[in-house]
Amino acid sequence: MQPPTKRDQANAKRRRQILEAAVMGFVENGYHQTGMRDIAARAGVSTGNLYNHFSSKTDMLAEIAEIERADIAPFLEMLQRDDPAPVVLDAFAKAYTRHLSDPVTLILSLEITSEAIRQTDIANLFTDSRNAMIAALSGLIERGVQEGQMRQMPDTSETAHLILEMMEGTAFRHGIEGHKLKPLLTTQTAFIRAALVVS
Amino acid sequence: MQPPTKRDQANAKRRRQILEAAVMGFVENGYHQTGMRDIAARAGVSTGNLYNHFSSKTDMLAEIAEIERADIAPFLEMLQRDDPAPVVLDAFAKAYTRHLSDPVTLILSLEITSEAIRQTDIANLFTDSRNAMIAALSGLIERGVQEGQMRQMPDTSETAHLILEMMEGTAFRHGIEGHKLKPLLTTQTAFIRAALVVS
């Protein structure tokens, strides 16, 4: 591999500019209400040039989904920590809910989910990262059970789903509906603890 | 009010036809990907005639949202029953999750939610019915607490939100991702009981 030329750097920068513009549009007006002309204008670029960097509008969304996907890594890592399972779970729930609460993240994943229902390739990106999260979370719960600190549930993986969904809901109420995060987290934590942790 | 004339009946029927066609389109291809021509063709009606019955495409979505809203009534009623709170909650959770699992319901509410983020009037419809559901559910939990059968939580209304979100998630996994409903319900029930019911 050669060192990146000036042109490569300029290209990378353009791609970033365009993706950022696309994200702005998708978040502000929705995926289908955002036109290529709009994206081009926001990026300060011609419409035609978009196609020198991305093969289609769908491709842009896919790439955005990919980026979103990438930054769940620290939370996966968090779930592997060696502290007592209930402690790790608490910390994770708070951190990840806070992460999800970002309105941009929130609206983007709504747009992406909507699109994923009809677009298989986008659905796959989404599914992969979610499965990783579920696997890690249910691994943690299993450890908690084995160490005698958590209750056995009929289906650990399904339990992990339920927890994730609560976090998404909490994030929505904070990020979109404007409820205060702290009390939301208090209740969420209490609920999860009550359900899972042996006293 | 006069008794409905033949014309009124015909009109009502047309409206139903058109709305049904719109629902089919919205579910199959999404709201923004479904054109008025498509709706007209599905309904077996001319494009222009759509506007004799609905003032706009948005209006159609609003009316559909209104109908969806209407049929949560039996579940609200269910929450008022006089049986022990944990029993009522169990029955409600199962019945309502099953109701939500219908793919049409599921996709429609995704489309409506997506739209509601940017369209205030549609958001309001949605919010109203959800608030009613939350109020009823948290009423039930409060009764459960007073009768000593349920655990006190930091915020009852927030707890109701969490439960509702779990049900929505379970419904999604059944209705969209095709997981079997029964095991999903088993885990969900166990989780809710573990969290709320004193043993």
Next chain:
DNA sequence: TAATAATGAACGAACGTTCGTTCAAGTAAG
């Protein structure tokens, strides 16, 4: 006959994408 439901052509605007072209940056030969 007066009112209104139904039609489908027509409207202008917007859509995602492609086009031929221009021109600065990168490479190679002298």
Next chain:
DNA sequence: CTTACTTGAACGAACGTTCGTTCATTATTA
């Protein structure tokens, strides 16, 4: 170091469609 040559980023007009909506016209009902 300069020159000739190649590459591909950038442009913006134009493509063919489709969009939601309007409107004059025709058919049906009261």
